[in-house]
Amino acid sequence: MLSLYVYFTLATLLIGFGAYGVWRGPELLRRILALNIMGAGIFLLMVTLAYRPVLQGEPADSVLHALVLTGLVVAVSATAFALALLGRILQKGKA
């Protein structure tokens, strides 16, 4: 029961940290990292929501797990794309 609130709080704080990092940067790479941290917070919230039935002795919510898995793939793809763009920008800046 209490664990649930520990993870709810953790997820929210991660989202807060992430949002701050996205906003203030200062480097683009850090903004990308911060987006990932914010995403991790949201996924953690979803997994914690999925954990609720376990407290009542039932299996965890598999729909939410599947959604998070989809979300993870989307997040990785977006991160990879963002980092590729960043790489190009930095390379051009150096040259």
Place this chain on the structure above:
Amino acid sequence: MGLLLFDLVLATVVLLLAGTAIFSRNLTHAVMLFMAFGVMMALAWARLAAPDLALAEAAIGAGLTGALCFTALVRQPAALDSKVATSLLPICFVALITAALLFSVWQIPVSPNPALSHEVSVALPQSGVAHPVTAVLLNFRSWDTLLELLVLLLALLGAQQAQSSLTLYAGWSLSLSWSRLLSPLIILLTGYLLWRGAAAPGGAFQAGALLASGLVVLRLNQQLTWLSWQNPWVRLAALSGLLVFVLTGLFSLLWSSSRLWLEWPTAYAGAVILGIESFATLAIAVTLTLLVVGEPTEERADA
């Protein structure tokens, strides 16, 4: 009680890692801390009864994302210490919003609406697989998964527009022989993860990510020189997951009784899902590898 203590310690560690990754003045440190953060998150997923996610996070959060971040880090200009001071006002603003969010999150009912979970357990026997997460991903909500494969492909297409040259250095002979030794093992593990997905945690994405990490290691050691988007067979492999998914869906229009999009007949559902997952694994692995390695210009081994 012991579990609660574990939760508290884990939460503190995760928070510290995330906080320092964001507030650290040094970008290299931030990237390292972020990778450690990924590993800790995998631990959190495992603790929260989500082994599928723990596997996926371990494969990508710690492995692939880290590799990608380091590639970007190499290109960062030398002055890594940022001079911008953290000012108080934005922190207060974000803290206020976070507090409001926290207040709302705490109001989420502790006992969930059981309707959907119940529906999953009722429909599971007709889905063709025994593991509910796989059933949701490849049967109940397979349209999401198809679109997700498309997102991954798009990341690759987008990244190709932003191609920046990466030079591969001639491999160290030790790492070369190790990578050769490692590759059959990784292929074996990939097959196992994929197969296991039908009944237990595992499945296409975890297997694909694992295979990709093997391919990346080989590719960075200048093996597999044919692995390039210019090669039509590689393109076919990268697109195979989507192609097979869409074609099977179209086939299901003809072949199932109710002629519905993405409806697998119960008798063949298991085989259909395994088929789609195998091609998806291949596609995910090739796409991720191309994403991480890109189209490097190779340095001659004797140079």
Place this chain on the structure above:
Amino acid sequence: MSLALGLVIIPLLAALLMLLWPRLARGLQLAAALLCTILATMLLQLVQQEGSQQLFIGGWNPLLAIRWQADSVTALLLLLSAVLHLLVSGYALAVQQRDKLAAAFWPLSSLLLASLQALWLSRDLFNLYVCLELLGMVAVALVTLSGDKAMRPALHYLLFSLFASLCYLLGVALLYGAYGALDLPLLQGQLQANSLTAAALVLITLGLMLKAAWWPLHLWLPAAHAAAPAPVSALLSALVVKGPLFILVLVWTTLAPAAFLNVAAYAFLVCALGALLLAGVAALRTPYSKTLVAYSTVAQLGYAMLALALMLSFNLPVFTAALWLFVMAHALAKAACFLSIGEMQQTLGVKKVAQLKGASQTMPLAMFAFAVAGGSLIGLPPSGGFLAKWVMLLGLWQAQQYFLLLVLLVATLVSAAYIFRVVVLAFDRAEPTAPDFSPQLLPQWLALLPALAVWAMAFFSMPLLAILQQELS
């Protein structure tokens, strides 16, 4: 629903085949675009005759499956995106050699169409998230086709877009946590007016407003839309920003509890006024012609916001009709604007508004297209823009909102000012900017087509209104 399915699958398969055989790309693009337009027309007819169509993907029951629904608004939007895709593809085919359009344009624009169509059809909160993310990534990938100068705007666009989708996802997660469902029609009327629902709706709205570039969250749009190649800017401004708008309307008309509607309406009203006046002034002041058109998108979206605000507070069917008429008229007019400005930029080799001097002489057809499309943006009769504005004025008169009538008038004057800023310069025939090469006729005609289409909308006003009213009865 097999028609709707075709609308998503055909462009998707076409894109995959284009990636496999790049040589076939152009033929496949045109064939897929034509086929989609035909299917969308058939679907619209079907929906008109038989009412809205539904599909539960995979045949599972509503709670478990992802729902597709093609009602009359959806059918219109499907047709609109197919038609615009066809027009823009035609233009791109005509200019690809001259403008050195990257080969990746073909599969990416087909994927753009596929993801848009998937978005219009979906009625599942999480599936809509995936569609949004897909749409955002295609849009960014298309912006990068301009090469190095577009990389920075593209990355900013991507970061904004990712942040926005995360906000949306967080909102959806909160809703799922509280109500345990993702299907929009099932959630209809279920939401209670408590702080959890409020937080979820605020997050969803914030994310969608960022994605739809609603004032004051529009900062990423002008740079990204101005940096992209002309056909891409046309698609982005005409269609991509409408996707999140559509979801926003869905969420506020089906999900939101009645107690929240008034507050939301006020918030949207303030944003709408800001967009109409301030973004209009920004369009008036910018020195670059493409940025002008991009700011005009932000300003014009203000009308859609205004219509949404009025829809929520007065619940009059005219405002719903006005909203979708604005969306359609703006999409066609903006496509024509970007294509014609792009054409002039390429031929004259200039970027600034001031350098378009004498364009009516050097490139009369492209200038005509811009002026005609601009006429619809201002709302001159008898254009689609006029139709939308007229319907909205009628509604305002009915609701006795005389202050807003005045605002609408001022906004019209502002949009007239920035359109005439270009047109007046173009008619200044002393020392015109000389073209770099002799202007091509075909692309100019193709740029004119959407502009003519938006004026044709006025002639179909009765059937259009009938279709939009059918939705409400």
